[in-house]
Amino acid sequence: MSKIIQVKDRLSDLVIEWYRSHGREGLPWRKNITPYKIWISEIMLQQTQVKTVIPYYLRFIKTYPTFNSLILASEDQIIALWSGLGFYRRAKNIYNAKEQIKNSFNKKFPDNFDDLMSLPGIGESTAGAIMSIAYNKSYPILDANVKRVLGRYSNVTKESASKKNKVLWEISRKETPVNNVFDYTQGVMDLGSTICKPKDPLCAQCPIASICDSAFTIIADSSKKEKIKKDKSQVNINFTLAHTDNEYLLFKRNEKTFWEGLWLPSEQPKIHKIFKKKSCGEVHINRKHKLTHLDLNMSITLLRYNNSFDINSNSEYRWVKKIDINNVGMPAPIKKIILEI
DNA sequence: AATACGTGGTA
DNA sequence: TTACCAAGTAT
Numbered sequence: 059m060s061k062i063i064q065v066k067d068r069l070s071d072l073v074i075e076w077y078r079s080h081g082r083e084g085l086p087w088r089k090n091i092t093p094y095k096i097w098i099s100e101i102m103l104q105q106t107q108v109k110t111v112i113p114y115y116l117r118f119i120k121t122y123p124t125f126n127s128l129i130l131a132s133e134d135q136i137i138a139l140w141s142g143l144g145f146y147r148r149a150k151n152i153y154n155a156k157e158q159i160k161n162s163f164n165k166k167f168p169d170n171f172d173d174l175m176s177l178p179g180i181g182e183s184t185a186g187a188i189m190s191i192a193y194n195k196s197y198p199i200l201d202a203n204v205k206r207v208l209g210r211y212s213n214v215t216k217e218s219a220s221k222k223n224k225v226l227w228e229i230s231r232k233e234t235p236v237n238n239v240f241d242y243t244q245g246v247m248d249l250g251s252t253i254c255k256p257k258d259p260l261c262a263q264c265p266i267a268s269i270c271d272s273a274f275t276i277i278a279d280s281s282k283k284e285k286i287k288k289d290k291s292q293v294n295i296n297f298t299l300a301h302t303d304n305e306y307l308l309f310k311r312n313e314k315t316f317w318e319g320l321w322l323p324s325e326q327p328k329i330h331k332i333f334k335k336k337s338c339g340e341v342h343i344n345r346k347h348k349l350t351h352l353d354l355n356m357s358i359t360l361l362r363y364n365n366s367f368d369i370n371s372n373s374e375y376r377w378v379k380k381i382d383i384n385n386v387g388m389p390a391p392i393k394k395i396i397l398e399i
Numbered sequence: 400a401a402t403a404c405g406t407g408g409t410a
Numbered sequence: 411t412t413a414c415c416a417a418g419t420a421t
Binding site: 099100101102103104105106107108110111145147148151178179180181182183184187199200201202203204247250251256 | 415417
């Protein structure tokens with residue numbers, strides 16, 4: 059007599075099977091995969107939605123299709139391709155990682171976890187994503203999608219944030235299969251994105267509902283509500299934008315705070331006085347712009363000139379032609395203002 | 400451990 | 411309008 063043993067379905071098996079018939083199609087970084095392209099896509103996708111990333115990814119890969127083609131790129135060129143995407147440190151990290159690969163890894167993009175982790179901008183989740191997606195090696199990831207899927211699956215929503223993270227990493231490690239990691243990793247992210255959504259998850263269509271501790275009983279996560287709301291700090295910036303009919307005078311921002319390395323109108327009052335003497339037209343505008351952690355109150359003085367001119371300045375500056383605007387790294391609100399002139 | 404770091408979409 | 415949040419990492 060043989061006993062029939064009821065084996066509980068494995069999460070990874072269900073996810074892999076579901077992914078093969080229901081995974082998202084048409085994501086550009088899933089075509090003609092190379093480790094380099096997975097790297098670029100994973101960096102762009104950090105804290106950034108797929109829909110937002112797609113045009114930036116396509117433009118970046120069109121400009122630099124291979125790692126080799128990126129070798130000679132300057133930091134400015136890479137930041138320019140990031141213009142408008144946000145979290146610009148990521149672009150600097152790509153430049154610095156590229157330099158490290160060039161100088162320490164013999165120009166060969168790493169194929170192991172430890173070398174990937176040594177690169178700036180690559181943490182455990184991104185390294186895991188590159189290992190599993192580009193190399194089909196069994197490494198776990200823990201992005202927002204996986205956090206949500208596994209958090210509901212194992213019902214660990216009530217833990218404190220740091221403990222929850224630790225627990226979820228353990229679960230992710232445990233559930234990540236040895237084989238077919240590529241399909242599992244993509245699948246669990248697609249599941250989080252299309253079925254196990256933050257709001258109104260579609261449990262009725264979910265392939266893991268039968269083994270999910272929270273299926274059909276998703277309760278809003280209350281752990282965040284008790285946070286004390288601090289007023290966001292207000293930051294005032296006075297810009298002066300000197301411009302002709304078709305050129306703009308921009309300065310590279312060196313502050314170690316926001317928008318580091320991007321090109322902006324002048325923030326130096328001393329220069330503003332000199333500017334005004336020669337100007338043949340002056341307009342003031344005010345704009346508010348919200349960053350994650352602070353509110354920017356921008357005051358911009360537009361000074362019109364007939365011709366561009368040289369200035370005495372310690373900081374790096376350049377006159378940018380209107381048609382070259384897309385080749386310069388600028389924050390979204392600054393580019394918007396310039397395009398309105 | 401908590402915070403800095405962008406932007407656009409959604410309710 | 412305000413508030414939250416999305417393929418996280420570095421400090």
